[in-house]
Amino acid sequence: GDLHARNPMLAMLRNIAEVQTHPLLRPNDIPQWIMDRAVSAGIAIDPPAAYLLADSVGAELRILDSELKKLSLYRxxxxxxxEDVAFLVSYVREQSIFKVVDSAIEGKSGDALRLSKQLINSGSSSAMIVRMIERQVRLLLLARDLRLRKVSTSSVGKRLSLSGFPLQKTLEMEKRIYHGRLEFIHEMILESDIRVRDGSISSDVALDLLLAQLRN
Known part of the structure:
Protein backbone atom coordinates (compact mmCIF):
# COMPACT_ATOMS: atom_id res chain seq x y z
CA GLY A 1 0.00 0.00 0.00
CA ASP A 2 0.89 3.69 0.06
CA LEU A 3 3.49 4.83 2.61
CA HIS A 4 2.90 8.20 4.21
CA ALA A 5 5.89 10.53 4.50
CA ARG A 6 5.53 10.37 8.31
CA ASN A 7 5.55 6.56 8.38
CA PRO A 8 7.61 5.44 11.46
CA MET A 9 9.61 2.93 9.42
CA LEU A 10 10.62 5.60 6.91
CA ALA A 11 11.60 7.91 9.76
CA MET A 12 13.85 5.20 11.19
CA LEU A 13 15.41 4.41 7.81
CA ARG A 14 16.26 8.08 7.22
CA ASN A 15 18.77 7.82 10.08
CA ILE A 16 20.78 5.10 8.33
CA ALA A 17 20.02 5.47 4.62
CA GLU A 18 18.80 7.83 1.93
CA VAL A 19 15.07 7.41 1.34
CA GLN A 20 13.89 8.13 -2.19
CA THR A 21 10.31 8.36 -3.43
CA HIS A 22 9.32 7.30 -6.94
CA PRO A 23 5.63 8.11 -7.51
CA LEU A 24 3.74 6.34 -10.29
CA LEU A 25 3.93 8.23 -13.57
CA ARG A 26 0.79 10.06 -14.62
CA PRO A 27 -0.66 8.90 -17.98
CA ASN A 28 0.34 12.17 -19.68
CA ASP A 29 3.97 11.71 -18.58
CA ILE A 30 4.44 8.18 -19.91
CA PRO A 31 5.10 9.03 -23.61
CA GLN A 32 7.88 11.43 -22.61
CA TRP A 33 9.39 8.77 -20.34
CA ILE A 34 9.42 6.38 -23.31
CA MET A 35 11.09 8.92 -25.58
CA ASP A 36 13.68 9.81 -22.93
CA ARG A 37 14.37 6.13 -22.30
CA ALA A 38 14.76 5.55 -26.03
CA VAL A 39 17.28 8.40 -26.34
CA SER A 40 19.34 7.09 -23.41
CA ALA A 41 19.40 3.62 -25.01
CA GLY A 42 20.26 4.94 -28.48
CA ILE A 43 16.86 3.96 -29.88
CA ALA A 44 14.99 6.12 -32.40
CA ILE A 45 11.20 6.27 -31.98
CA ASP A 46 8.52 8.46 -33.54
CA PRO A 47 6.32 10.35 -31.02
CA PRO A 48 3.10 8.69 -32.34
CA ALA A 49 4.71 5.30 -31.68
CA ALA A 50 5.62 6.36 -28.14
CA TYR A 51 2.05 7.52 -27.49
CA LEU A 52 0.58 4.24 -28.78
CA LEU A 53 3.02 2.23 -26.67
CA ALA A 54 2.14 4.33 -23.60
CA ASP A 55 -1.59 3.93 -24.20
CA SER A 56 -1.19 0.18 -24.63
CA VAL A 57 1.12 -0.70 -21.73
CA GLY A 58 0.53 2.10 -19.23
CA ALA A 59 2.98 2.92 -16.43
CA GLU A 60 4.56 -0.55 -16.25
CA LEU A 61 8.11 0.71 -16.74
CA ARG A 62 9.83 -2.67 -16.85
CA ILE A 63 7.44 -3.86 -19.54
CA LEU A 64 7.85 -0.61 -21.48
CA ASP A 65 11.62 -0.99 -21.36
CA SER A 66 11.38 -4.60 -22.56
CA GLU A 67 9.01 -3.70 -25.41
CA LEU A 68 11.30 -0.85 -26.47
CA LYS A 69 14.21 -3.27 -26.75
CA LYS A 70 12.15 -5.75 -28.79
CA LEU A 71 10.98 -2.98 -31.11
CA SER A 72 14.54 -1.71 -31.56
CA LEU A 73 15.65 -5.18 -32.67
CA TYR A 74 12.79 -5.29 -35.17
CA ARG A 75 13.69 -1.82 -36.48
CA GLU A 83 2.71 0.59 -37.21
CA ASP A 84 5.64 -1.33 -35.70
CA VAL A 85 4.10 -0.99 -32.25
CA ALA A 86 0.68 -2.08 -33.52
CA PHE A 87 2.23 -5.11 -35.23
CA LEU A 88 4.58 -6.34 -32.51
CA VAL A 89 3.17 -5.37 -29.12
CA SER A 90 0.47 -7.78 -27.94
CA TYR A 91 -0.90 -5.19 -25.52
CA VAL A 92 -2.09 -3.08 -28.46
CA ARG A 93 -4.48 -5.78 -29.58
CA GLU A 94 -5.68 -6.41 -26.03
CA GLN A 95 -6.35 -2.71 -25.50
CA SER A 96 -9.00 -2.55 -28.24
CA ILE A 97 -11.76 -3.74 -25.91
CA PHE A 98 -10.82 -1.14 -23.31
CA LYS A 99 -10.89 1.59 -25.95
CA VAL A 100 -14.43 0.52 -26.89
CA VAL A 101 -15.44 0.68 -23.22
CA ASP A 102 -13.87 4.10 -22.66
CA SER A 103 -15.37 5.51 -25.87
CA ALA A 104 -18.84 4.24 -24.97
CA ILE A 105 -18.76 5.68 -21.46
CA GLU A 106 -17.40 9.01 -22.68
CA GLY A 107 -20.12 9.25 -25.35
CA LYS A 108 -17.82 8.83 -28.36
CA SER A 109 -20.27 6.53 -30.11
CA GLY A 110 -18.62 6.74 -33.52
CA ASP A 111 -15.30 5.48 -32.18
CA ALA A 112 -17.02 2.84 -30.04
CA LEU A 113 -19.04 1.50 -32.99
CA ARG A 114 -16.01 1.37 -35.29
CA LEU A 115 -13.80 -0.39 -32.76
CA SER A 116 -16.54 -2.81 -31.72
CA LYS A 117 -17.00 -3.89 -35.36
CA GLN A 118 -13.28 -4.59 -35.58
CA LEU A 119 -13.43 -6.69 -32.42
CA ILE A 120 -16.47 -8.65 -33.60
CA ASN A 121 -14.84 -9.27 -36.98
CA SER A 122 -11.81 -10.68 -35.17
CA GLY A 123 -13.93 -13.12 -33.15
CA SER A 124 -15.19 -11.23 -30.08
CA SER A 125 -18.88 -11.32 -29.18
CA SER A 126 -21.16 -8.32 -28.83
CA ALA A 127 -22.43 -9.72 -25.51
CA MET A 128 -18.86 -9.73 -24.14
CA ILE A 129 -18.39 -6.09 -25.13
CA VAL A 130 -21.60 -5.07 -23.34
CA ARG A 131 -20.50 -7.00 -20.23
CA MET A 132 -17.17 -5.16 -20.23
CA ILE A 133 -18.94 -1.79 -20.46
CA GLU A 134 -21.24 -2.83 -17.61
CA ARG A 135 -18.25 -3.94 -15.50
CA GLN A 136 -16.46 -0.62 -15.95
CA VAL A 137 -19.59 1.36 -15.07
CA ARG A 138 -19.95 -0.66 -11.85
CA LEU A 139 -16.29 0.00 -11.01
CA LEU A 140 -16.73 3.73 -11.60
CA LEU A 141 -19.85 3.90 -9.43
CA LEU A 142 -18.10 2.01 -6.64
CA ALA A 143 -14.99 4.19 -6.98
CA ARG A 144 -17.13 7.31 -6.63
CA ASP A 145 -18.84 5.96 -3.52
CA LEU A 146 -15.48 5.10 -1.94
CA ARG A 147 -14.02 8.50 -2.82
CA LEU A 148 -16.95 10.31 -1.20
CA ARG A 149 -16.37 8.20 1.90
CA LYS A 150 -12.70 9.32 1.82
CA VAL A 151 -11.34 5.79 1.50
CA SER A 152 -7.58 5.69 0.78
CA THR A 153 -6.37 4.96 -2.75
CA SER A 154 -4.73 1.68 -1.72
CA SER A 155 -7.97 0.51 -0.07
CA VAL A 156 -9.98 1.55 -3.13
CA GLY A 157 -7.64 -0.55 -5.26
CA LYS A 158 -8.26 -3.59 -3.07
CA ARG A 159 -12.03 -3.10 -3.20
CA LEU A 160 -11.95 -2.74 -7.00
CA SER A 161 -9.33 -5.50 -7.44
CA LEU A 162 -7.25 -3.04 -9.46
CA SER A 163 -3.73 -1.70 -9.12
CA GLY A 164 -1.19 0.37 -11.03
CA PHE A 165 -2.27 1.98 -14.28
CA PRO A 166 -5.79 0.40 -14.48
CA LEU A 167 -6.59 1.75 -11.00
CA GLN A 168 -5.15 5.19 -11.78
CA LYS A 169 -7.08 5.38 -15.05
CA THR A 170 -10.35 4.33 -13.38
CA LEU A 171 -9.99 6.92 -10.62
CA GLU A 172 -9.27 9.68 -13.13
CA MET A 173 -12.24 8.68 -15.30
CA GLU A 174 -14.55 8.63 -12.27
CA LYS A 175 -13.74 12.29 -11.62
CA ARG A 176 -14.40 13.23 -15.26
CA ILE A 177 -17.71 11.43 -15.82
CA TYR A 178 -20.87 12.96 -14.37
CA HIS A 179 -22.48 10.61 -11.84
CA GLY A 180 -25.87 10.94 -13.50
CA ARG A 181 -24.38 9.71 -16.78
CA LEU A 182 -23.02 6.56 -15.12
CA GLU A 183 -26.47 5.80 -13.71
CA PHE A 184 -28.01 6.45 -17.15
CA ILE A 185 -25.56 4.04 -18.83
CA HIS A 186 -26.28 1.38 -16.21
CA GLU A 187 -30.02 1.76 -16.80
CA MET A 188 -29.59 1.54 -20.60
CA ILE A 189 -27.55 -1.66 -20.23
CA LEU A 190 -30.23 -3.25 -18.03
CA GLU A 191 -32.97 -2.34 -20.53
CA SER A 192 -30.87 -3.70 -23.39
CA ASP A 193 -30.27 -6.95 -21.52
CA ILE A 194 -34.01 -7.43 -20.94
CA ARG A 195 -34.75 -6.96 -24.66
CA VAL A 196 -32.09 -9.51 -25.62
CA ARG A 197 -33.35 -12.03 -23.07
CA ASP A 198 -36.98 -11.79 -24.23
CA GLY A 199 -35.91 -12.18 -27.86
CA SER A 200 -36.94 -8.69 -28.98
CA ILE A 201 -33.50 -7.99 -30.48
CA SER A 202 -30.24 -9.83 -31.12
CA SER A 203 -27.05 -9.22 -29.16
CA ASP A 204 -25.45 -7.51 -32.16
CA VAL A 205 -28.37 -5.11 -32.62
CA ALA A 206 -28.50 -4.49 -28.87
CA LEU A 207 -24.85 -3.41 -28.85
CA ASP A 208 -25.31 -1.05 -31.81
CA LEU A 209 -28.41 0.52 -30.23
CA LEU A 210 -26.72 0.86 -26.85
CA LEU A 211 -23.68 2.63 -28.28
CA ALA A 212 -25.93 4.95 -30.29
CA GLN A 213 -27.95 5.80 -27.16
CA LEU A 214 -24.77 6.67 -25.27
CA ARG A 215 -23.73 9.37 -27.73
CA ASN A 216 -23.02 12.69 -26.00
Whole structure:
Protein backbone atom coordinates (compact mmCIF):
# COMPACT_ATOMS: atom_id res chain seq x y z
CA GLY A 1 0.00 0.00 0.00
CA ASP A 2 0.89 3.69 0.06
CA LEU A 3 3.49 4.83 2.61
CA HIS A 4 2.90 8.20 4.21
CA ALA A 5 5.89 10.53 4.50
CA ARG A 6 5.53 10.37 8.31
CA ASN A 7 5.55 6.56 8.38
CA PRO A 8 7.61 5.44 11.46
CA MET A 9 9.61 2.93 9.42
CA LEU A 10 10.62 5.60 6.91
CA ALA A 11 11.60 7.91 9.76
CA MET A 12 13.85 5.20 11.19
CA LEU A 13 15.41 4.41 7.81
CA ARG A 14 16.26 8.08 7.22
CA ASN A 15 18.77 7.82 10.08
CA ILE A 16 20.78 5.10 8.33
CA ALA A 17 20.02 5.47 4.62
CA GLU A 18 18.80 7.83 1.93
CA VAL A 19 15.07 7.41 1.34
CA GLN A 20 13.89 8.13 -2.19
CA THR A 21 10.31 8.36 -3.43
CA HIS A 22 9.32 7.30 -6.94
CA PRO A 23 5.63 8.11 -7.51
CA LEU A 24 3.74 6.34 -10.29
CA LEU A 25 3.93 8.23 -13.57
CA ARG A 26 0.79 10.06 -14.62
CA PRO A 27 -0.66 8.90 -17.98
CA ASN A 28 0.34 12.17 -19.68
CA ASP A 29 3.97 11.71 -18.58
CA ILE A 30 4.44 8.18 -19.91
CA PRO A 31 5.10 9.03 -23.61
CA GLN A 32 7.88 11.43 -22.61
CA TRP A 33 9.39 8.77 -20.34
CA ILE A 34 9.42 6.38 -23.31
CA MET A 35 11.09 8.92 -25.58
CA ASP A 36 13.68 9.81 -22.93
CA ARG A 37 14.37 6.13 -22.30
CA ALA A 38 14.76 5.55 -26.03
CA VAL A 39 17.28 8.40 -26.34
CA SER A 40 19.34 7.09 -23.41
CA ALA A 41 19.40 3.62 -25.01
CA GLY A 42 20.26 4.94 -28.48
CA ILE A 43 16.86 3.96 -29.88
CA ALA A 44 14.99 6.12 -32.40
CA ILE A 45 11.20 6.27 -31.98
CA ASP A 46 8.52 8.46 -33.54
CA PRO A 47 6.32 10.35 -31.02
CA PRO A 48 3.10 8.69 -32.34
CA ALA A 49 4.71 5.30 -31.68
CA ALA A 50 5.62 6.36 -28.14
CA TYR A 51 2.05 7.52 -27.49
CA LEU A 52 0.58 4.24 -28.78
CA LEU A 53 3.02 2.23 -26.67
CA ALA A 54 2.14 4.33 -23.60
CA ASP A 55 -1.59 3.93 -24.20
CA SER A 56 -1.19 0.18 -24.63
CA VAL A 57 1.12 -0.70 -21.73
CA GLY A 58 0.53 2.10 -19.23
CA ALA A 59 2.98 2.92 -16.43
CA GLU A 60 4.56 -0.55 -16.25
CA LEU A 61 8.11 0.71 -16.74
CA ARG A 62 9.83 -2.67 -16.85
CA ILE A 63 7.44 -3.86 -19.54
CA LEU A 64 7.85 -0.61 -21.48
CA ASP A 65 11.62 -0.99 -21.36
CA SER A 66 11.38 -4.60 -22.56
CA GLU A 67 9.01 -3.70 -25.41
CA LEU A 68 11.30 -0.85 -26.47
CA LYS A 69 14.21 -3.27 -26.75
CA LYS A 70 12.15 -5.75 -28.79
CA LEU A 71 10.98 -2.98 -31.11
CA SER A 72 14.54 -1.71 -31.56
CA LEU A 73 15.65 -5.18 -32.67
CA TYR A 74 12.79 -5.29 -35.17
CA ARG A 75 13.69 -1.82 -36.48
CA UNK A 76 17.44 -2.27 -36.18
CA UNK A 77 18.24 0.04 -39.09
CA UNK A 78 15.57 2.69 -38.61
CA UNK A 79 13.14 4.55 -36.40
CA UNK A 80 10.35 2.74 -34.53
CA UNK A 81 7.04 3.76 -36.06
CA UNK A 82 3.44 3.53 -34.91
CA GLU A 83 2.71 0.59 -37.21
CA ASP A 84 5.64 -1.33 -35.70
CA VAL A 85 4.10 -0.99 -32.25
CA ALA A 86 0.68 -2.08 -33.52
CA PHE A 87 2.23 -5.11 -35.23
CA LEU A 88 4.58 -6.34 -32.51
CA VAL A 89 3.17 -5.37 -29.12
CA SER A 90 0.47 -7.78 -27.94
CA TYR A 91 -0.90 -5.19 -25.52
CA VAL A 92 -2.09 -3.08 -28.46
CA ARG A 93 -4.48 -5.78 -29.58
CA GLU A 94 -5.68 -6.41 -26.03
CA GLN A 95 -6.35 -2.71 -25.50
CA SER A 96 -9.00 -2.55 -28.24
CA ILE A 97 -11.76 -3.74 -25.91
CA PHE A 98 -10.82 -1.14 -23.31
CA LYS A 99 -10.89 1.59 -25.95
CA VAL A 100 -14.43 0.52 -26.89
CA VAL A 101 -15.44 0.68 -23.22
CA ASP A 102 -13.87 4.10 -22.66
CA SER A 103 -15.37 5.51 -25.87
CA ALA A 104 -18.84 4.24 -24.97
CA ILE A 105 -18.76 5.68 -21.46
CA GLU A 106 -17.40 9.01 -22.68
CA GLY A 107 -20.12 9.25 -25.35
CA LYS A 108 -17.82 8.83 -28.36
CA SER A 109 -20.27 6.53 -30.11
CA GLY A 110 -18.62 6.74 -33.52
CA ASP A 111 -15.30 5.48 -32.18
CA ALA A 112 -17.02 2.84 -30.04
CA LEU A 113 -19.04 1.50 -32.99
CA ARG A 114 -16.01 1.37 -35.29
CA LEU A 115 -13.80 -0.39 -32.76
CA SER A 116 -16.54 -2.81 -31.72
CA LYS A 117 -17.00 -3.89 -35.36
CA GLN A 118 -13.28 -4.59 -35.58
CA LEU A 119 -13.43 -6.69 -32.42
CA ILE A 120 -16.47 -8.65 -33.60
CA ASN A 121 -14.84 -9.27 -36.98
CA SER A 122 -11.81 -10.68 -35.17
CA GLY A 123 -13.93 -13.12 -33.15
CA SER A 124 -15.19 -11.23 -30.08
CA SER A 125 -18.88 -11.32 -29.18
CA SER A 126 -21.16 -8.32 -28.83
CA ALA A 127 -22.43 -9.72 -25.51
CA MET A 128 -18.86 -9.73 -24.14
CA ILE A 129 -18.39 -6.09 -25.13
CA VAL A 130 -21.60 -5.07 -23.34
CA ARG A 131 -20.50 -7.00 -20.23
CA MET A 132 -17.17 -5.16 -20.23
CA ILE A 133 -18.94 -1.79 -20.46
CA GLU A 134 -21.24 -2.83 -17.61
CA ARG A 135 -18.25 -3.94 -15.50
CA GLN A 136 -16.46 -0.62 -15.95
CA VAL A 137 -19.59 1.36 -15.07
CA ARG A 138 -19.95 -0.66 -11.85
CA LEU A 139 -16.29 0.00 -11.01
CA LEU A 140 -16.73 3.73 -11.60
CA LEU A 141 -19.85 3.90 -9.43
CA LEU A 142 -18.10 2.01 -6.64
CA ALA A 143 -14.99 4.19 -6.98
CA ARG A 144 -17.13 7.31 -6.63
CA ASP A 145 -18.84 5.96 -3.52
CA LEU A 146 -15.48 5.10 -1.94
CA ARG A 147 -14.02 8.50 -2.82
CA LEU A 148 -16.95 10.31 -1.20
CA ARG A 149 -16.37 8.20 1.90
CA LYS A 150 -12.70 9.32 1.82
CA VAL A 151 -11.34 5.79 1.50
CA SER A 152 -7.58 5.69 0.78
CA THR A 153 -6.37 4.96 -2.75
CA SER A 154 -4.73 1.68 -1.72
CA SER A 155 -7.97 0.51 -0.07
CA VAL A 156 -9.98 1.55 -3.13
CA GLY A 157 -7.64 -0.55 -5.26
CA LYS A 158 -8.26 -3.59 -3.07
CA ARG A 159 -12.03 -3.10 -3.20
CA LEU A 160 -11.95 -2.74 -7.00
CA SER A 161 -9.33 -5.50 -7.44
CA LEU A 162 -7.25 -3.04 -9.46
CA SER A 163 -3.73 -1.70 -9.12
CA GLY A 164 -1.19 0.37 -11.03
CA PHE A 165 -2.27 1.98 -14.28
CA PRO A 166 -5.79 0.40 -14.48
CA LEU A 167 -6.59 1.75 -11.00
CA GLN A 168 -5.15 5.19 -11.78
CA LYS A 169 -7.08 5.38 -15.05
CA THR A 170 -10.35 4.33 -13.38
CA LEU A 171 -9.99 6.92 -10.62
CA GLU A 172 -9.27 9.68 -13.13
CA MET A 173 -12.24 8.68 -15.30
CA GLU A 174 -14.55 8.63 -12.27
CA LYS A 175 -13.74 12.29 -11.62
CA ARG A 176 -14.40 13.23 -15.26
CA ILE A 177 -17.71 11.43 -15.82
CA TYR A 178 -20.87 12.96 -14.37
CA HIS A 179 -22.48 10.61 -11.84
CA GLY A 180 -25.87 10.94 -13.50
CA ARG A 181 -24.38 9.71 -16.78
CA LEU A 182 -23.02 6.56 -15.12
CA GLU A 183 -26.47 5.80 -13.71
CA PHE A 184 -28.01 6.45 -17.15
CA ILE A 185 -25.56 4.04 -18.83
CA HIS A 186 -26.28 1.38 -16.21
CA GLU A 187 -30.02 1.76 -16.80
CA MET A 188 -29.59 1.54 -20.60
CA ILE A 189 -27.55 -1.66 -20.23
CA LEU A 190 -30.23 -3.25 -18.03
CA GLU A 191 -32.97 -2.34 -20.53
CA SER A 192 -30.87 -3.70 -23.39
CA ASP A 193 -30.27 -6.95 -21.52
CA ILE A 194 -34.01 -7.43 -20.94
CA ARG A 195 -34.75 -6.96 -24.66
CA VAL A 196 -32.09 -9.51 -25.62
CA ARG A 197 -33.35 -12.03 -23.07
CA ASP A 198 -36.98 -11.79 -24.23
CA GLY A 199 -35.91 -12.18 -27.86
CA SER A 200 -36.94 -8.69 -28.98
CA ILE A 201 -33.50 -7.99 -30.48
CA SER A 202 -30.24 -9.83 -31.12
CA SER A 203 -27.05 -9.22 -29.16
CA ASP A 204 -25.45 -7.51 -32.16
CA VAL A 205 -28.37 -5.11 -32.62
CA ALA A 206 -28.50 -4.49 -28.87
CA LEU A 207 -24.85 -3.41 -28.85
CA ASP A 208 -25.31 -1.05 -31.81
CA LEU A 209 -28.41 0.52 -30.23
CA LEU A 210 -26.72 0.86 -26.85
CA LEU A 211 -23.68 2.63 -28.28
CA ALA A 212 -25.93 4.95 -30.29
CA GLN A 213 -27.95 5.80 -27.16
CA LEU A 214 -24.77 6.67 -25.27
CA ARG A 215 -23.73 9.37 -27.73
CA ASN A 216 -23.02 12.69 -26.00
Missing amino acids: EDGKIRK
